[in-house]
Amino acid sequence: MPHQRNFQESAAMNPRPFVPASTAVLSALALLLTGCAATRNYDMPAAGSHAPAAGAPMAAAPPQAAAQPQPQPQARVALVTPTGQPAGSATLRELPGGAGVEIAIEVRDMAPGAHGFHIHANGACAPGPDAASGQIVAFGAAGGHFDPYQTRNHGRPGQSAHEAHAGEAPNIAVGADRRGTLRFTNPHVTLQPGKTTILGRTLIVHEREDDYASDPAGNSGGRIACGIIESTAPGMVQGRAIFQGANVFPEGIAVDGRSGTAYVGSSSDGHIYRIAAGADKAEMLQMGGSPGRQAAFGMKVDAAGRLWVAGGPGNTVAVVDPQRATTLAVVQGPKEGQGFLNDLVLTSSHAYVTDSFRPVLWRIATAPGAPMLLEPWLDLRNTPVRYVPNQINFNGIVASPDGRWLLAIQLATGQLWRIDTGSRAVSEVRVEGGSLVNGDGLVLDGTNRLFVVRNADNELVQLALADGWGSARVEQRLHDARLKYPTTAAKAGNALLVVNGQLNKQKDPPPFLPFDVLRVGLPR
Structure with missing residues (x-):
């Protein structure tokens, strides 16, 4: 989906008046308070039971099983040099009671000294870019x-x-053998989700000693080793595939279940990239500007291996043969009104x-043999759905395996x-x-x-559907510092491929x- 923008929606397509959220909330609150004033809850004895007499001893509460201690989160880091050579490693462990994170680091092949x-x-x-000079640095x-x-100190x-x-x-401290180790506790950070989480962030080793005074990095010189803090728990980031280019802004993703190719x-430009199963780099499949496509949003692969691509503001749906990198068909939507074809899902028909x-x-x-036409199948004005003017509404969509049900998410309202x-x-x-x-997705x-x-x-939210x-119930919410405005995801084996759109x-x-797609292990 696009980043939130101000668009003027066609009045002809949305004739209903929009009720501001604040008005709706106040009305609901007034009704709730009215109900509270009229209704009270009393604890009554169950039928056939008797309330205890005054002064009678209370029945002993049944014994409760002792709570089992929860394992503390842990993480690991593989340090590399600017040329990609191994430079050491680190293990991180959350301490009980909010005491912080213990970090044990070992480095190798570094100059002796601090x-x-x-x-x-x-x-x-x-x-x-370096924050001080603006120059590109390792x-x-x-x-x-x-x-x-934000102390900036x-x-x-x-x-x-x-x-x-x-x-x-x-x-x-690195010795004459060019190795060094350190174990310490940082009381200000956590491996749990939240403002102070360091999961998905980086450990950096510098070429010189930190003087603990000079901004911004203690006059410690260049960055000679780096590693990403990765959780050891399942359901977190296991790897990534990167893109070349500074204007990719990836959005949609589809996986061919037969080959695992994504x-x-x-x-931004409608390019389509291919990521082979297990690969760590994306390669160009088809340039943007191909017939009917100036942008590429929602995508799906059909049973014949063809790639369907929603064109966003271009109001098109393109069908691409990924084996030959050719466009097979373009379905053009109506020109009138300001539309945005965002996502799509395929059923058997x-x-x-x-x-x-x-x-x-x-x-x-x-x-x-069916005509490739974009049919206005369902007018949502005749349903309980209320589109919010000037905001993103229907976005991601999925279908039940038998095609009976569709689910769509309305971004602006969360419905x-x-x-x-x-x-x-x-x-x-x-x-x-x-x-x-x-x-979104x-x-x-x-x-x-x-x-x-x-x-x-x-955030990735896992729900259990009844x-x-x-109805549905949120089972868990997954966070990681490496999520950067994720737009959607697709299942690939036992993982989700999550697109960091950065829109x-x-x-x-x-x-x-670089722009990237993260591989996230499916949580249990």
């Missing part, structure tokens, strides 16, 4: 020291995180396409909608467990497990380079 060592903000070990993409409270290890960077660490589309600005669900017949493909009835899925606002795993990718929240999809950086550059 070396500055810090936790840096970004999860990237790649060249990037591991500059890791950013500055981790500073969650370099200090000593252990100093309050409200006074100095939380990422400060002691110097590492296809990724660019929101049709492609269903969401429109983020026009309250219409589109459909294309996919049977052999999940179930659509019956037979009757065209639409109903809201009751979601227990928190907000899905900014829900959807991934269905089996029949009853759904993942929602929340872009601006840098039979019939009338927010189109208006607030520069993006974190």
Whole structure:
């Protein structure tokens, strides 16, 4: 989906008046308070039971099993030099009671003497601009020291995180054998989700000693080793594939289940990239500007291996043969109104396409010989759905294996909608467990497990769908510092391939380079 923009929606497509959220909330609150004033709860004895007499002893509570201690999160780091050679490793362990994180690091093949060592903000070990000079330096993409409270002050290890960077660490002493080790506890960080998490961030070793005073890095010189802090728990990032180029802004992804090949589309220029199963680099498949495609958003692979691509603001759906890198067909949507064909899903007989600005669900017949036309299959104005003007509405969409049900996420409101493909009835899925606002891509795993990718929240939400999809329960929320405005995901074996779209950086550059797709192990 696109980054949130201000668009003027066609009045003809959305004639209903929009009720501001504040008005709706106040009305609901008034009703709730009225109900509270009229209704009280009393604890009454159950039928056939008797209340205890005054002064009678209370029955002993049944014994409760002792709570089992939960394992503390752990992480690991593989340090490399700017040329990619091994430079050491680190293990990290969360301490009980919020006492911080213990870090044990060992380095090798370094010049004897003291070396500055810090936790840096970004999860990237790649060249990037130096904060002081603006010049491109080794591991500059890791950013500055981790500073969650924005102190902008370099200090000593252990100093309050409200006074100095939380990422400060002691110097590492390297001996004549060019090796060094250090074990210390940082009380200001955590491996748990939250503002002070260091999961997905980086450890950086510098060429000189840190003086613990000079901003921004203690006059410790260049960055000679870098490693990303990776959780050892399942369900977290296991690897990534990177893109060349500073303007990729990837958005959609589809996986061919037969080969494991992933296809990724660019929101900025319509390029389509191919990532072979297990590969760590994306390669160009088809240039943008091909017939009917100036941008590439939602994507799916059909049973014949063809790639279907939603064209976003171009109001097109293209069908591509990825084996020959040729466009087989282009379906053009209506020119009138301001539409945005965002995502699509394939059933055995049709492609269903969401429109983020026009309250219409589109459909294309996919049977052999059927005309390739974009049919306005469902007018959402005649359903409980209310499109919010000037915001992103219907976005990601999935279908049940039998094609009976569709699920679509409305990004602006966080509502999940179930659509019956037979009757065209639409109903809201009751979601227990928190907000899905900014829900972008959807991934269905089996029949009853759904993942929602929340872009601006840098979050993957796992839901359990009830039979019939009338309700859902949030089972867990996955966070990692390497999630950078993720737009969608696709299942590949026992993992999710998550697209770091960084669409927010189109208006607030520069993006974190290189652009990437993360491989996240499916949580249990």
